[in-house]
Amino acid sequence: MEPWSFNQPVLLNKTRHASSVLVWTLVGATGLTTLWAFWAPLPETVMVQGKLQPLRPAQAVTAPVAGVVDQVTVKEGQQVQAGTVLLHFDTQKATAQRDAGRISLASLERQFKVNQVLLGEGLQNALTPEERELYRNQEQEQRGRQSSEAASLARSQVRIQGLERSIATAETVAERYQQLLQAGASSELQVLSARERLAQLQSDLEAERRDEQRLSANQAAGIASRNVSLRKENERLRQQMQVLRRQISEAELLLESSSLTASTDGVVFDLQVRPGSVVQRGDSNRPLLRIVPTDPLQAKVYLPNSAIGFVQIGQRADISLIAFPAGDFSDLPATVQRIGSDALTPEQQRRELGLDAQGLHFPAVLKLSSQTLQVGRRSLPLQAGMSLTASLHLRDRRFISAITGLFDDKRRSLERLR
Structure with a gap:
């Protein structure tokens, strides 16, 4: 048998069906992509840092x-x-301090009451037998000093009286010598001697009177000085008693607590x-x-200024704990419970977020849906102080708006450069 073959040449023409399908496929994909860009939602979220803490602070x-x-x-x-x-x-120390303080306080109070009586500002009948004995001893000592001063003053007054009598006698003698001198019965030397004796007595009298005034002034000043000293001593005693009472009170409080x-x-x-x-x-x-209270834990986070306008009470959040990586453990649902009405101060922001935090931040509290993290059949307890990252859904944007937003940002940057 002879092999089969074409007896005439065959011409093959390309069909346009495949290219049409490709073109319309590209057109359809572009149209669908455009429609999707205009209508497809693009969720916008914010990631914030925080930590777990009880309802009440430590x-x-x-x-x-x-x-x-x-x-x-x-x-x-x-x-x-x-x-x-x-x-x-x-x-032990508090007991010794209390007992010693009570003894010292009683001694100071006795001296204070005695000084009050010595000043005439207290009643002797109000003194205890021990205080009366102390009062008598001090009164006798005070009277002894006063008696010595009074005796010196009395002796000076006696000397003054004696000098006054001697002066009167000397004046009489001098007058008689003068009369005898005029009658020629006495010498002039006797008259001068009598007058000199009179002048000496008058000088002694003036000196004694000055001494009497000094003794009298010293006696009055001594009484006033003793009163001043007693008042100063009472003021010092009052301050010491206040200190002792405070120390005794602290010791008793320590013993009670x-x-x-x-x-x-x-x-x-x-x-x-x-x-x-x-x-x-x-x-x-x-x-x-x-003491960290055993209250239910809550998450405290800090919202940036750019997100605060989109966060509302009751809004859902997903919490990922740093101690439990999100790749191995599920997120913990939570809801926004409270939002701070004012931003953190610079000092608070440095303390809570560190020096790297930029812009303003507002504190917010998230309520946890559970106090444990469920892993299969295991429940892992949460602890106060655990660091976390919370993801909050802010809003849904159109994909096309995100793209145009990038171009708007670039355009504004160029306008600012110009």
């Missing part, structure tokens, strides 16, 4: 009085109930003291420890 526990810690009865991370004893103070207890339920955190630690009263800069 409570700083300070010492009610200054003292020395004797025993710490709790440990870091321990769960405590309201009324649980946290630590005991050393009461020798055991420091928790005022709320929570977990012990940041324990700073141990047996032998010296603590100061109410030192808020160095608290003894902190």
Whole structure:
């Protein structure tokens, strides 16, 4: 058999069907893409940082009085109930301080009351037997000083009286010598001697009178000086008694509050003291420890100024905990519960967000849907202080608006450059 073959040449013409399909496919895809760009929603979200915290802030526990810690009865991370004893103070020093203070205060009060009576500002009948004995001793001492001054003044007055009598006699003698001199019965020397004797007595009298005035002034000044001294001493005693009463009150307060207890339920955190630690009263800069309340946890985040206008109360958020990577664990749903009415101050922003944070930030609180993170059949408990990232859906934009927004930004940049 002969092989089959074409007896005449065959001409093949290209069909236009395939190219038409390709063109219309491209046109349709372009049209659909354009329609999708105009109508397809593009969700706009914001990622914010924050951390978990209880509803109530951690409570700083300070010492009610200054003292020395004797025993710490709790440990870091321990769960405590309201009324649980946290630590005991050393009461030996407080007891000794209270007893010594009471003894010193009683002695000062006795001296103060005696001084009041010596000044004439208190009643002797109000004194106790011990105070009366002290009063009599001081009164006798005071009278002894006054008697010595009075005796010196009395002796001076007696000398003045004697000099006055001697002067009167000397005047009489001088007059008689003068009469005898005129009659020729006496010499002129006798007259001069009598007059000299009279002048000497008058000089002694003037000196004694000045001495009397000095003694009298000293006596009056001594009484006034003693009164001033007594008043100054009473003022000093009053100040010392106030100091002693305050020390006694602090010692009694320490004895009454020798055991420091928790005022709320929570977990012990940041324990700073141990047996032998010296603590100061109410030192808020160095608290003894902190108690984190066992309240339900909430997420505190900080919204940037560009997103604050789109966030509303009740809005949904998805929380991813730094301790549980999102690739291995699911997000934790939450809702916006509270939004701050004012932005953070620069100091607050540096403390909460660090130096890298730019622009204004507003605090917000997210309510968690669960207090545990579910992983299969396991429930992982959440802890206060865990860092997190929250994703909040702000709005739905058209894809085309996002594209045009980029061009608008570029155009504005060029306009600003011009």
